[in-house]
Amino acid sequence: MAGMSVADMAGLFLRPGAPIRIEAFDGSSWGESDAPVTLRVRNSRAVYYMVQHPGELGLARAYLQGDVDSPQLVPGDPYEVFRRLTAVKPYMRRPDPRGLARALAMVASHGIRLPKPPSIEGPSRLRRISEGLLPHTKAGDAATVSYHYDQSNEFYAMFLGPSMTYTCALFDSPQESLEDAQSAKLNLVLDKLGLEAGDRLLDIGCGWGSMEILAAKRGIHVLGVTLAEEQVSWGQDWIRREGLDDLAEIRLMDYRDVPEGGFDGICSLGMMEHVGIRHYPKYFREIFAKLKPGGMLLNHQITRTNSYVGKSAGPFIDRYIFPDGQLASPGEIETRIQNTGFEVIHEENLRQHYALTLHHWNANLQSHWEEAVRLVGEPKARLWGLYMAGSALNFELNTIQIHQYLCIRPDGRGTDSYPLRPWWHSR
Structure with a gap:
């Protein structure tokens, strides 16, 4: 030029x-x-x-x-x-x-050129709306969740590892293995919920079924729901291989369509990013209605650091990773939980743990790089490396956080409906 x-x-x-x-x-x-x-x-x-x-x-x-x-x-x-x-x-x-x-x-002077975007790029928000996929409707959610998760299960397994757990792990130290840290996170969720053998658990956005396997092995009756067909196929096969069909089930279903109620516990791990902030009240009301009195919710989600920054993801995340994704601040989320009628018992920020988790995922992807490129092509393999490394840095810089909220549906019995002090093992 x-x-x-x-x-x-x-x-x-x-x-x-x-x-x-x-x-x-x-x-x-x-x-x-x-x-x-x-x-x-x-x-x-x-x-x-x-x-x-x-x-x-x-x-x-x-x-x-x-x-x-x-x-x-x-x-x-x-x-x-x-x-x-x-x-x-x-x-x-x-x-x-x-x-x-x-x-x-x-x-x-060299000509007006509009080069085509990479073939893996998703449609813009305006195009999705023009095609009838309104943000955070059932049809819109099904399409956007499928876009992110209905990839190759084998590709996800390359970086997630055997646990197939696509949420923040829980580390005792930076030297702990990813598998041990993911097991610790899943056990922490069940321990916080106080679930015992014979209790009933609903897992909203269940992924590939790691929570279902662990809960069923504890004797808990667990129903997982997801909008991603590839995850359902993987999870159902995993349940059959473990011989846990009598305790665990995974359905291709919107959480709003679950007909059962009276659950002892509900967990939602890394799903709220898809809900849309305007829909938080309805989301928590749905969960409140599905819990029995005295039942508990463990809500685990990525957040903004404060309430005055933008809620929606930028154009890169919107087109390539989480279409229509939104993040609120911790305080905004807790306010909506409390306004629904829940009592928030405990809240914690696992920001540092998610950075460590992402570093493990990046290392796994790099160690399987040639295989990943053969499986999904170099642009998509580059995309996941880019997304995970960028996310790790943002967690380290405290640009984003991840919070767990433990909540109870009050049962009218007064102040002694749960123990005086935390009953789970703190890590």
Whole structure:
């Protein structure tokens, strides 16, 4: 692109001394050769992606297609590059309008191009609505959950490990294995709920069935529901292999359609991100109605850190990971729980644990990288590495958190309906 190089364009947005080097396909470069991180712009398509969608969506498209990369980057685990890029943020600047206009004119002189997004990109929110998939309706939820979870079960198994547990684990120390930490998390949920053999548990958004297996082995009658067909198939087969058909069941069903009630306990682990904040009151009312008096809810969900930041995910997450996903702050969630009629007994933040969990998942993906690429293609394998590493960094930086709320449906007996002190083993 004669007249203004790609490096010149990058320099419009960076102050001198920024700890980054840009190397471009036109032979230009910006920054010191010994910078902590180098980004390579391999072709003009990357430039057009960034012009069309400045910010995370354009950059993600370029990365997933291999148009932007880094010599420091590990595709299955790009965490280290993300961590180094955080040092660049203070050097970012608003470009001079004349320089920006010149850069845009330079790009336009080569023709107005709108390169196609990667084939794995989902439709925009407006397109989903135009197709009748309204956010957080039954049809909309079924479509968006299927988009995320109805992938290859074998692909998920590569990074989740044998437990097939796609939520935050619980660690005694950073050295603990992922399997032990996931077992500890599932046991903690059942212990908090105070469930015993013969009790009935509803698991909303049950995933591949790890909770169903453990609960049934404790003698608990458990019903899991999910909107992902691949998960149902995996979970039902797992239950049969373990010989637990008399205690555990998994259904392809919206939680709102579960006809049974009077459950002793209900858990929802990593499902609330799909509900939509406006629908929280209805969600908690549904759960309240399905619990018997004195029954308990364990709600486990990712949250914002505070209530004044945006609730909806950005365009990258919306199109590639969790369509229509929303996150509220811990206080906003607890208020809605209490307003439903629940009493919140206990709440805790497991932010650090989720960062550790994601590092394990990234390490697993990287160790199976060639197999993952063969199974789902490099763009999708890159996508999951990108998403998990970025999430790990955001948990570490306290941009997002994950909270567990233990709640009881009051039974009218007064103050002695549960023990005076926590009855579960604290880790």
